[in-house]
Amino acid sequence: MAKAKKLLLIDGNSVAFRAFFAMYSQLDRFVTSAGVHTNAVYAFNNMLEVLLKNEQPDAVLVAFDAGSTTFRTKEFSTYKDGRAKTPSELIEQLPYIKQILEARGIKHYELKDYEADDIIGTMSRQAQAAGWESIIVTGDRDLTQLTTPHVTVDVTVKGVNELEVYTPEHVKEKLGITPDQIIDLKGLMGDTSDNYPGVTKVGEKTALKLLNQFGTIDNLYANIDDLKASKMKENLINDKEQALMSRKLATIITDAPITIGLQDVIDQPDDEDRLREIYTELEMKTALAKLGGAAPVVDTKPAKYTVLDDKTILALTKITTPVAFELEMLDDNYHTSDIFAFFIGTEDETFVSTDVTLLTIPEVKTWLEKAPLSVFDSKRNIVAANRLDITLQNIDFDVLLASYLLNPDENSNDLGRVAMDHDYQLQTDEDVYGKGAKRQIPADDVLFAHLAHKAQALIGLRPHLTSDLADQDQSELFTAMEMPLAQVLARMEITGIQLDQTTLKQMGGEFEQSLKILEEKAYAQAGMPFNLNSPKQLGEVLFEKLGLPVVKKTKTGYSTSVDVLEELKSSHDIIQTILDYRTINKIQSTYVTGLLKAVQPDGKIHTRYLQTLTQTGRLSSVDPNMQNIPARDEGKQIRYAFVPSEPDWQIFSSDYSQIELRVLAHISGDPNMQEAFKEDRDIHANTAMKIFNLDSPDQVTPDMRRQAKATNFGIVYGISDFGLARNIGITRSQAKAFIEGYFEQYPLVRQYMDDMVKQAREKGYVETLFHRRRYLPQIHSRNFNLRSFAERTAMNTPIQGSAADIIKVAMIRMNDRLAKEGLKARMLLQVHDELIFEAPTAEIATLEDIVPSVMDSAVDLAIPLKVESHYGKTWFDAK
Template sequence: MTKKKIVLLDGNSLAYRAFFALPLLTNDQGIHTNAVYGFTMMLQNILEEEKPTHMLVAWDAGKTTFRHKTFDEYKGGRQKTPSELSEQFPYLRKMLKAYNIPQYELDQYEADDIIGTLSHQGDKKDAEVVVISGDKDLTQLTTEHTTVFITRRGITDTEKYTPEHVMEKYGIQPHQIIDMKGLMGDSSDNIPGVPGVGEKTALKLLKEYGSIEEIYASLDKITAKRLNENLTQNKETAFMSRDLATIVVDAPITISIDDLSYSGPNMDELINIYQELKFNTLLEKLGGNPIEEKQEDVEVTTVSEIDVSQLSNEMALHIEMMDENYLRANIEGVSLTDDTKTLYLPFEVVQKSDSFQAWLKDDTKKKLCTDSKAARASLARHGVEVNGIDFDLLLGSYIVNPSTSSSDVASIAKQFGYTNVQQDETVYGKGARKALPESDVLAEHAGRKALAVWNLRSTIEEQLKENEQFDLYHELELPLALILGKMESTGVATDKEALAKIGTELSARITDLETLIYEIAGEKFNINSPKQLGVILFEKIGLTPIKKTKTGYSTAADVLEKLASEHEIISHILLYRQLTKLNSTYIEGLLKEIHEDGKIHTRFQQALTTTGRLSSINPNLQNIPVRLEEGRKIRAAFVPSEESWSLFAADYSQIELRVLAHMSEDEKLIQAFKDNADIHRSTAADVFGVEVDEVTAEMRDAAKAVNFGIIYGISDYGLSQNLNITRKEAAQFIETYLASFPGVKKYMDDIVQTAKEQGYVTTLLNRRRYLPEIKSSNFNLRSFAERTAMNTPIQGSAADIIKQAMIDMDARLEKEGLQARMLLQVHDELIFETPEEEIEILEKIVPEVMEAAIALNVPLKVESSHGKSWYDMK
């Protein structure tokens, strides 16, 4: 019979470790995920290395335990759990459920006590027990059969405690650790101990006398006067402290070792939660496809020559491509349906049929599309024009519920209960095995997508009308798709030689930095190797290690930044890393994205974010780094596509703060914007209680952090990290801010109440964000929903405004008969290319149009610039 191997995890402790070890991460819905991700990485390492037969994650049941009856201040003074961590606990539990790992908590007891009781049971059965925690208190459980791993730094660095290791490290037996805690106390748990007795003194006493009882029986032998007095006066406290530090091994739990058998995860559930949290790397490691529902039979006719009589005045239209990037992918064919017939046209049929192309171009023939932007842009590459698009499945479903955004037709259809279409992966495969199927399989797959569009139109449009969102869909998003498609097809001219030259200059800088780093280090080594770099920094140069990993010293950016003042080599290494990333990601990466026409054609994702913001991919031109001058210089490669033309940019100034002023109706904020004041300086004056001309740069920076932080629902923890101040100071700062701007405070309270009453919040144009967790009895889920309720209307309304501006701007350019073309939207900025002679006109009409996009009770302000490249625009 296989010997049992029982792995017991301290859930709260490991969650805290993961949260503070990793930077704050969020998925596209704004949910913080760093603790879940770090915990999952730890869990995977544990499963691979320990291969448990039995497993449990123990949780603390609440703030009050039986120990509080002994000492009311037990664990007093602990800071409140950051909301960014609190909101992740439900997802941690959900993830563990998908792993099929038992979880347990017990009222009035701590996770330590559950672990202690189960490890004691396992020990008595001679099972191998592994305990993993960040709390050294659990080392008292170490026995011949029980090993305790204590996390040190990061999420994978642990220290292994066996009885031998405890003896080697402390010179005492594991059971004496509770005596040590009784004497020295534990500030993290607010266990008082004996004043003046630290770890060194406690260990000395225990090595000599063995236990607290023996120490007090031998007080006359302790000659150090102050120590003797402290021990004598605090005898009761010492014994109480030991009791508080003692882990219970006979807690009244209702589970036993036999209930903890572990046989592996539920893959479907695990895939679902990885998808929800956007853990793409972990998702790829899992492999496998979701289970597909049984498909109903459909009849799809492949035509080699299209007859105009087969085309109706209204049809669902789908462009079938094997790859997502429709600006590069081959078009395999086009499927059509009006429910009386479903047709599939291989693309060569489309290309040679003038009559079909005329039908596509005819604005009176209504087309229902899966993705209108992809349809237009993909066909435009082949000189085929599409007009008359009257429905877009992707956009309609996205507006109905942006939280479940997906570009896959099968996934969208499934949200509305329609399962008669397959996932692309099922038909094409994935990775190296991805390939075109037989022609009849391809035709049927494309036909099913067209049928899904046809069948779902009425359902989605009815839902949009019921939600009063049809105008948002039909008057904003659908026309915008046409404009974005034109922008994608137009592309941005890119000076390949200039980009390559910037790359050459970067490479030279990188080489100079390498030489300098080798000179300072006194030898050559691989700067990109954390192991070799660690040896140089912490062994040869002698810097103090901050973190260690299994393979050596941590040389992560956050570690090096903390060491920057200790040695000149650090700043050079940090710059070296930044420049090598710029070179590989943005120089080499952008060079690969230049199309044959000498342009980069980015794709705008219109149906992705929960706030309505556009994002850019293949490549992401919204995210070219500008903090370093070397990063800003990359923009010099983006130029007009025609001679004697320039680039022109127009940028909304502080649009989200202006939306906040409008929505909150806060008089001070509104007046500040009406007075065209420096909003951050004005805020600082109010918060710090000084005159505007007395505001220092530090005050303004702090006010700026709060101004923007409020928009994103920042917590005291988040603000403390941004400003490098204590959480208490940050909390006070936020409180003072809200007292200074009562309208903002009222807005926050009111919007949360509205969300609770109706289950969602809306933007100025009625874009919705559903928040089912707002009524949850779970504090963590509810608090996350409340923060989301506060910031979504602001961020989403800013997105609505610039989208409306793009539509209005496109119409104005046409009305004025201008040659100028809109090229990019970068957050709150629009970028055009224009003949020189039209710059003066754009300087007048672009701010005019953008500032009038949506009327607010504060003025919108737009600043413009122009130049011969994106970098030169000033």
């Protein structure tokens, strides 16, 4: 049987919108000398190349909206009202996108009074009737209603190149309904992004439940009398016309009066001369390079390299200019990965070798330790070099850190991918070495050529990244915070923290006994033995044998997730037993077994800090995650196993008290919150007094304080009344009153939050006190949930990010202070707002004085920072 032909249908407006915001953080960089923005053109063109390469379609059509007026707006005048206005910087790029499509032999089409969706729907059905397969690419999940066995809808998830593939089976798995029922779902629940109402108080969960029961809206209304009397039934009856109208608005037309057919969209060859003209006008140098018309922003020179030996390497010690340097490893854990090669590059040539012992020749080692180096990932190279007994002291540029600050959304650890983000052509390590279990070192000629190109990239990208950092007012953040922090973190990782394996193994034995006792208890409560670690068997016991109410189902059976078990707590004693079992089992597997596996030959844990992972600037810890070691309940005793590495030493801990709330008080300028901190009042009791209308802190009960604390921190993260109610076990109306009471007490906090959302809408980003940016393209999303998340993020990022920056400054200054004082004390860990040290007992009194002093003065706020310190023979005792 002949292979079916393939039609690629692209939702032009939707994908262009996604392309624009995928590279929104680089909007100011993608501007031609004539002042034309090109970020959307660049991203759209790249996506198009990937799609054409992956799909190999026989025909392609890109559909665009013809305007804001359609048959839908004529039927419902406020249809799509309230959507954010399309940015002018995107509007100016749409004609260029269409010009590129024409030059690439790709048809684009729009139809008066209809939307792009309707064109796509009609063409997909034409293709299906002709025996073709269709692939639809869009950023709008509404188009998933078009899926059939012959029509697939690929929805952009992140940027424009990460796609979620919707087939009828995936729709059913994800939503629990068929593609045909999506319009009924929209009819019942409405759509805030398209601004049509649905039925009052009917959300997605209720709508899905009704459709699972009745199948369609028509059948629901035909059997409306079967529903028991309720407010929902009343709303369904009253809003019937709204539901039917909303379904009609949601329905994509599949027989629109289009004037094109399949033969009109057959893919045609590129007009390279025309493409070259467009790319030249738009100064798209990488695209031009692929046509052979020009070089990319930074020249990719031929792979010129010299292979070093023990005689020729000595000549490098005469180099005084900055050089590119990297120790090459295949695996992520640079504490243990084999170092199989290195390169040292100048502007003219790259020197390479697979013999890393050459770097330990005394003259070379001395030179390398002082040479000004440009690298990719300072910390990785510092730690790896330390394994060769080389101390890199003069790394003065890090491409990874610079790129991360410029766009924290793109946090790849592959130089090739980072280079591509900055319009530089370079193969990725994955391209050269492979991925996963198939990773391997290629032949020397391939390896050395790759290393030479990486060296050229490090040298060539530096001036462009330096300029971009200056343009974004981030030069100081880069040079005074992130670069020195990498040195500090590297030293902490190299030092590691001692693990008392005997103590930990003893704990493991005790946990094992507890698990056996809980297992037997569960068997008795269930009336039969079963595997507590099997969700399937547990589900059968709970919901079939014991007959407990089913809360939620998954595609594989009954859900036995924590939230389900918490909801069933009062139903049967076995539930608490299972929860206790899971808690201890997690401690045993994650912390006892996991930490024992992670301990290295020196008896220490050497975690890795990820400096470029989070969008807020917070550090993360992996291999193992030391920031997740429990701080309370049963798991806290794991901290007994962390001890000083030398006799007569202590573990010393200092942490910021309520740093995020203090940052909020400073940023918002709220006088009531600032006064509370200046007078060293209990901020949670202070808030409780207001929301419970109390006259004195003495009237605040522990439970009131707990609820006020949840409100304080919830507000920081933009929590809703629904979320607060769920978190602290109160009604939604009570939660709403709590939030209103909070804002009455701290009115400038509300003003601050409104201002941050406004700034995000206007600038596309928000900043910390230290000018760390977080870009929020979804602030303009048509999707209510995505837009709401972006708004909450705009509120909390300056707070969370500033707190993270403050502790980074404290770590840098603390490292300097320890050296200046000549102390033996060592900084070991950073765990959120806490710094952990080990020190001789004789130095503890000194640390009690200088650590809080340094941490307190890390930044000048309108209110004081507060630091609490503790120490003891173990980490447990020091907290």
